[in-house]
Amino acid sequence: MKHSTRWLTTAGAVAAASALVLSGCSASGNSAPSDDSASGDLTPVTLQLQWVAQAQFAGYYAAVDQGYYEDEGLDVTIAEGGADIVPQDVLASGDVDYAISWVPKVLGSIEQGANITDVAQIFERSATTQISFKDKNITTPADLAGKNVGSWGYGNEWELFAGMQKSGVEVGDINLVQQAFDMNAFLAGDIDAAQAMTYNEYAQVLETINPDTGELYQPDELNVIDWNDEGTAMLQDAIWANTDKLADDEAYADQTVAFIKASIKGWIYAAQNPEDAATIVADAGSALPAGHQLWMTNEVSKLIFPSTNGVGLIDEAAWANTVDIAMNTKNETGGTIITTDPPETAYSNEYVQKALDELTADGVDVMGADWTPIDVTLQEGGE
Amino acid sequence: MTQAGSVRTAPARAGVASRGRSWLGQGMPRRILVGALGVLALALFWELYIFFGPADGVIVGGITVLPRASEMAMPHLWVMLERVLEPVTGGANAIPMWQAVLEASLFTLGIAAVGWIVGVTVGLALALLMQRFKLAESAILPWIILSQTVPLIALAPLVRRWGAQIEFGAFTWENWMSVALIASYLAFFPVSIGALKGLGSPDANHVDLMHCYAVGWWKTLWRLRLPASVGYLLPALRLAAASAVIGSVVAEVSIGLRGGIGRLIVEYAGAAGSDPGKPWAPIFGSVLVGLVAAGFVGLVSLFLRRFRRGEVAS
Numbered sequence: 001m002k003h004s005t006r007w008l009t010t011a012g013a014v015a016a017a018s019a020l021v022l023s024g025c026s027a028s029g030n031s032a033p034s035d036d037s038a039s040g041d042l043t044p045v046t047l048q049l050q051w052v053a054q055a056q057f058a059g060y061y062a063a064v065d066q067g068y069y070e071d072e073g074l075d076v077t078i079a080e081g082g083a084d085i086v087p088q089d090v091l092a093s094g095d096v097d098y099a100i101s102w103v104p105k106v107l108g109s110i111e112q113g114a115n116i117t118d119v120a121q122i123f124e125r126s127a128t129t130q131i132s133f134k135d136k137n138i139t140t141p142a143d144l145a146g147k148n149v150g151s152w153g154y155g156n157e158w159e160l161f162a163g164m165q166k167s168g169v170e171v172g173d174i175n176l177v178q179q180a181f182d183m184n185a186f187l188a189g190d191i192d193a194a195q196a197m198t199y200n201e202y203a204q205v206l207e208t209i210n211p212d213t214g215e216l217y218q219p220d221e222l223n224v225i226d227w228n229d230e231g232t233a234m235l236q237d238a239i240w241a242n243t244d245k246l247a248d249d250e251a252y253a254d255q256t257v258a259f260i261k262a263s264i265k266g267w268i269y270a271a272q273n274p275e276d277a278a279t280i281v282a283d284a285g286s287a288l289p290a291g292h293q294l295w296m297t298n299e300v301s302k303l304i305f306p307s308t309n310g311v312g313l314i315d316e317a318a319w320a321n322t323v324d325i326a327m328n329t330k331n332e333t334g335g336t337i338i339t340t341d342p343p344e345t346a347y348s349n350e351y352v353q354k355a356l357d358e359l360t361a362d363g364v365d366v367m368g369a370d371w372t373p374i375d376v377t378l379q380e381g382g383e
Numbered sequence: 384m385t386q387a388g389s390v391r392t393a394p395a396r397a398g399v400a401s402r403g404r405s406w407l408g409q410g411m412p413r414r415i416l417v418g419a420l421g422v423l424a425l426a427l428f429w430e431l432y433i434f435f436g437p438a439d440g441v442i443v444g445g446i447t448v449l450p451r452a453s454e455m456a457m458p459h460l461w462v463m464l465e466r467v468l469e470p471v472t473g474g475a476n477a478i479p480m481w482q483a484v485l486e487a488s489l490f491t492l493g494i495a496a497v498g499w500i501v502g503v504t505v506g507l508a509l510a511l512l513m514q515r516f517k518l519a520e521s522a523i524l525p526w527i528i529l530s531q532t533v534p535l536i537a538l539a540p541l542v543r544r545w546g547a548q549i550e551f552g553a554f555t556w557e558n559w560m561s562v563a564l565i566a567s568y569l570a571f572f573p574v575s576i577g578a579l580k581g582l583g584s585p586d587a588n589h590v591d592l593m594h595c596y597a598v599g600w601w602k603t604l605w606r607l608r609l610p611a612s613v614g615y616l617l618p619a620l621r622l623a624a625a626s627a628v629i630g631s632v633v634a635e636v637s638i639g640l641r642g643g644i645g646r647l648i649v650e651y652a653g654a655a656g657s658d659p660g661k662p663w664a665p666i667f668g669s670v671l672v673g674l675v676a677a678g679f680v681g682l683v684s685l686f687l688r689r690f691r692r693g694e695v696a697s
Contacts, residue, residue: 053641080639086540182655207657287472288650
């Protein structure tokens with residue numbers, strides 16, 4: 001008797017614990033976003049991002065939120081990226097309809113057989129910079145020689161290497177330091193010149209208190225090497241589509257035009273309403289602090305507007321420059337991104353041009369010539 | 384109830400049961416005390432290092448051997464604690480940090496639990512198969528060991544991709560299932576190895592005795608092998624729980640699943656400089672998940688304690 005009551009108590013405790021665990025699990029099942037209800041005659045479309053939800057992708061989230069995709073007959077699901085998710089591979093394997101990725105990263109995948117096409121070059125300018133404190137006196141790539149230079153690697157290092165090579169600095173002349181997600185190594189002085197995206201890490205530094213002054217670090221305390229100015233900028237966030245389907249599937253080709261059109265409208269919305277766009281991204285699940293999110297929205301808009309030829313149109317000179325760097329810049333092991341010219345199908349202006357024409361006909365300003373960024377005042381911790 | 388019956392037929396283990404009782408008796412408060420002291424000692428060490436440690440760390444030959452004791456690298460415990468009580472962001476409807484971390488912890492715990500259950504089931508099934516058929520052992524065992532050499536970063540995108548193609552009827556594969564599957568992939572290994580060892584652990588003369596009684600394999604399994612395997616199984620289950628938790632957190636980051644501890648760790652990492660207490664909150668969350676998982680296995684071992692003749696490291 002004694003045995004069985006104890007047995008019962010133990011069993012009860014185990015059951016209670018499993019119930020707790022399982023309830024946590026079922027809650028997770030419910031919170032997973034699966035919105036199939038809104039789709040009527042809409043075509044389901046999935047977009048693969050290259051990282052988790054954040055304002056870097058504000059235009060796409062805004063286009064979903066504002067119903068721009070729906071207006072074009074598309075029911076768009078945005079799939080977030082992860083540390084090991086390679087958007088171009090996911091696209092090439094046919095799991096998603098479109099993907100966002102950097103051109104140099106995809107060029108390597110294309111050479112290895114991925115059959116995908118850059119159909120809209122959303123970011124016209126590069127956001128990658130190399131930042132350093134003023135006292136290090138690093139104002140040009142030539143000054144990097146002999147310094148501790150940070151880079152995230154994994155394809156983020158090519159603009160840096162190209163800029164150095166252009167100034168006669170070999171990769172062996174610097175001490176290349178692997179950079180983490182945070183800027184602590186830079187702030188602590190382990191890295192003299194750190195890689196920083198204008199829309200993210202640069203702001204992270206400006207959100208930190210300078211122990212010497214007791215106030216936030218100020219832009220005038222930093223030297224910034226901007227690869228756009230050095231001529232070694234490479235094309236970044238672009239919309240990629242499946243090459244074979246573009247050629248064979250007319251519906252997919254039309255849908256691509258519609259997708260680009262709505263995406264551009266989303267980006268225009270984000271540029272004109274940065275506060276609202278930042279809120280949309282936060283509601284979509286980004287946990288970045290509000291001030292940082294707004295900064296990011298504003299900064300990515302600067303990469304798009306004012307546009308030289310119309311948002312998304314691939315500039316042939318910029319493309320050629322990116323390909324040239326991809327073929328001729330050597331990394332620390334002597335390798336290059338690609339060894340031969342990419343195929344003609346690697347990019348196409350056909351679809352974005354159609355989208356731009358339709359937008360212009362609708363009276364949408366796709367140049368943003370008078371667009372001006374807002375002033376975002378950063379606070380400690382990005383609040 | 385059959386289990387309770389089988390328990391009664393094992394009088395030889397009364398000694399173990401009485402030891403279990405004393406463990407609950409005066410042993411328990413002492414254990415809690417020692418555990419609390421351990422945590423306190425760790426906290427004290429942390430603070431002492433911040434106080435006495437060199438601000439720039441200790442660098443020998445260009446390699447940092449002791450970390451910096453700066454506020455950014457090692458925030459004070461009260462900074463972390465304070466941060467946990469504050470809202471996540473300055474937004475008007477922001478929830479307190481502890482709540483966000485707790486929710487994420489529950490999410491990850493749920494996934495890890497599913498992964499653990501699947502992993503344990505598969506591990507036990509494989510062990511039984513290998514115990515029953517010698518041929519199965521020589522065929523499967525090398526693969527089980529090989530399976531653990533596949534790096535997670537190679538596995539995670541594949542699992543997600545295959546999962547995305549699974550769809551029958553009302554069932555669609557969700558991303559959290561991929562994470563649970565990866566967790567189970569890590570969790571099944573110690574269980575299968577531990578259980579196989581345990582099932583083979585009875586003395587030859589005990590097995591011979593069963594043969595003499597002309598008892599079948601199933602009955603031998605139930606009366607002799609399973610009870611004997613408990614000592615090997617429990618540490619394996621604990622190891623599996625730890626693997627499932629780590630697997631869940633890492634796989635969340637790897638495939639980009641939202642809602643769990645892994646995502647929080649990534650998202651808060653950027654604040655390491657400007658808000659040093661923030662990145663620590665999800666780390667404590669994952670410690671919490673690990674503790675709950677270990678506690679759960681502790682309950683299981685309570686349940687099996689009269690079979691435990693001393694645990695054997697697997």
